Amino acid sequence: MEAEQYMKFNSRRSPVLATRGCVASSQPMASKSGVDILEAGGNAADAAVAMAAVLNVTDPASTGIGGDCFALFYDASSNTVKGINGSGRSAIDVSLETYTHLGFSDNNRPPRHHGLHVTVPGAAAGWVDTIETFGSKKLTLQQILQPAIALAEGGFAVHPISANHWKEGVDSLKRESNPHGHTMLLGKRPPRTGDIMRMPLLAKTFKTLAACGKRGFYEGHVAEAIVDIIQSNGGRLSLADLKGHRSTFEDPINTSYHGVRVWELPPNGQGITTLMALNILEDFDLKEMGHGSPEYLHHIIEALKLSFADSLEFCADPNKERVPTEELLSKTYASSRRNLLDPKRASSLVTQGNPYPFSGDTVYLSVVDNGGNACSFINSNFLRFGTGLIPKDCGFALQCRGMNFRLLEGHLNCIAGGKRPYHTTIPSMITSAEDNNQLLATFGVMGGFMQPQGQVQVLLNMVEFGMNPQLALDSPRLCLRIDQQAKMGQDLVHLEESFPSSTFDALWSKGHKVKSMSGFEREMFGRGQVITKGDWWSAETHCGEGERSQVLWAGSDPRGDGMAVGM
Structure with a gap:
């Protein structure tokens, strides 16, 4: 009940x-x-x-x-x-x-x-x-x-x-x-x-x-x-x-995506997963596919598979291991990974790439003062x-x-003394890609391996589809099941029940194993918070024009107990 x-x-x-x-x-x-x-x-x-x-x-x-x-x-x-x-x-x-x-x-x-x-x-x-x-x-x-x-x-x-x-x-x-x-x-x-x-x-x-x-x-x-x-x-x-x-x-890492710059902390955190997925998705016309369409969801799923395959292999404590962060974030490397994405069919097996040139429960909160x-x-x-x-x-x-930690000799994330493990918790920010690095948003989505998946989906809701922060959080999400010990492949994809049955059928036809989630189970899709400075996400405005650009817009995820409060 x-x-x-x-x-x-x-x-x-x-x-x-x-x-x-x-x-x-x-x-x-x-x-x-x-x-x-x-x-x-x-x-x-x-x-x-x-x-x-x-x-x-x-x-x-x-x-x-x-x-x-x-x-x-x-x-x-x-x-x-x-x-x-x-x-x-x-x-x-x-x-x-x-x-x-x-x-x-x-x-x-x-x-x-x-x-x-x-x-x-x-x-x-x-x-x-x-x-x-x-x-x-x-x-x-x-x-x-x-x-x-x-x-x-x-x-x-x-x-x-x-x-x-x-x-x-x-x-x-x-x-x-x-x-x-x-x-x-x-x-x-x-x-x-x-x-x-x-x-x-x-x-x-x-x-x-x-x-x-x-x-x-x-x-x-x-x-x-x-x-x-x-x-x-x-x-x-x-x-x-x-x-x-x-x-x-630490100096945060970042990548550009369609006019904005997205910031994450470097490994041992998995924020690099978000950035790699965005790099892979950057050259696809997601807006033309339509928000929530089977084609759109398919591309997100496949991009996340590719990015997780790399982060689960290479994300580790950089003070103990050589983590190829710069190489993994290269747009050239993203292009090589993007070429592996079949637009019509789910991948059956996804392994990590080779980023080396010529040759490895949670709460989130947000504040703007x-x-x-x-x-x-x-x-x-x-x-x-x-x-x-x-x-x-x-x-x-x-x-x-x-x-x-992995218990696998030779793995970058293998247990060792005084070592930080692969970490799922990742705060994020968005600034302008140009224009003197102006703050555009502080945001995050909590929830284990859902965090980069939620960040990607919430960000795309704003950047590609012009949603305000609350609507971007309200929209239904997918969650790809992640198994650290298994290769990324035909893993189970969870969808919130609010997606139409035709979407489930279309994804099954592409080879995805899909399951509907409802009730308290919907928490697996994360509980996010977003505060934006200005309404830069809206197609009806131009960021930086007048006092309007200084107004803060905020949302709090309906999957949690929380709220946004303004002053």
Whole structure:
């Protein structure tokens, strides 16, 4: 009944328009906290961290301080896009031999809740570093975390999507080897929609972080509790691994597409998948095919197959491996991959290309402030509650990002000590391809391997078909099933039920295996947020003309509980 009640998309929502700042997230209380921080004098980076912390309280199955974060920051004073990688690394003393000695292999991997899957939680350091590097310097960390602390202590009403997340992840909290899992429950059960939930232990952790900075998380009682629960579940992370953790500041990668420039963080994140797919699609007349037509969907599916085949092979920690990022983003390389796309038939097997010349659960939020700065921010535990492991007296779950390592000798993404895994979380931005790199949008679509797929589809909705941000998010999507251990080929394609039956039939005739998804299952298509500066996506306007170009337009995905709020 809940699926029918909460996941029927039978209403409309207008885009939110604003002139002094705007936020968008998957939870109303998180969006409110972002506006509160902006009104208190904070900037886009300050608001983004406040929202990320509130989301840890209100949707802890998806995100939190026990996971990782990534951010892109647009600096309006210099018209530049800067990036921070807040993802964690594996234990220094772990290796492929560690896994093989325990009987694990690429085809027989540790169970999801195993402590080996926990990489160092990078979110705490990422939050602090985002504020210290990109923040306004007008607000303290205590002030920025206070909205989350107040909600965790005072209680909040649980929203429908979050309640479903809690229900789906409850088994991981009740395992015998997870003695503190009950602290994330309401009594002995997950909270239901409308229940009042309090998380005093999480508030305590936030207070420690606010008072002591990064040391309050990566050293002392919080760090000790993290290591205790990991090692008691077979993991190898140590206090030294936590103390040695550092975020990294990185130059974003980009590609041009039909007059706009799309920005992503470089590997170990999978943002390169989005850019490669756009490069492949660039020379096709998608608008002529028609939005949502079988031909249009076929080309998106095949371009994504090609780009995922490459990113799953070559995307890894560039500090440990030679990742051919520049070669993969070459327009010449894209042309060679595009030639493999059959416009009439689904590919039966797609392997990675050769980019070398002559010869390798989540929340997303978005903020634009009154000064024109923007922050595209994403935070994740990976699957529901990650590993589900809860450190004693801490109130948060530990991620399971280590699941994305390959256990295959010689693979660029093979497990190794102190290494970051292939990471699915990817914030994005759009600027003008010319005209002094003006901000056009900050956007993202959360949801594991759906993220680049969602980004491509939402961006095409705006660039090719002139949709406003809310309509671009409302439109039905496809989701290609991704299997890291298999070659990309005739994999299952999920379509939202709102596509007509004729579309399903036409895709089957092209050789695609298609399945319709409805109810809460529609969350697999991602929960996105978009804020654009100006209505450059509209065919009826010309970007840069007058005051109209300064108006912010925002949308929040109907597949989530959230909302956009303008000032």
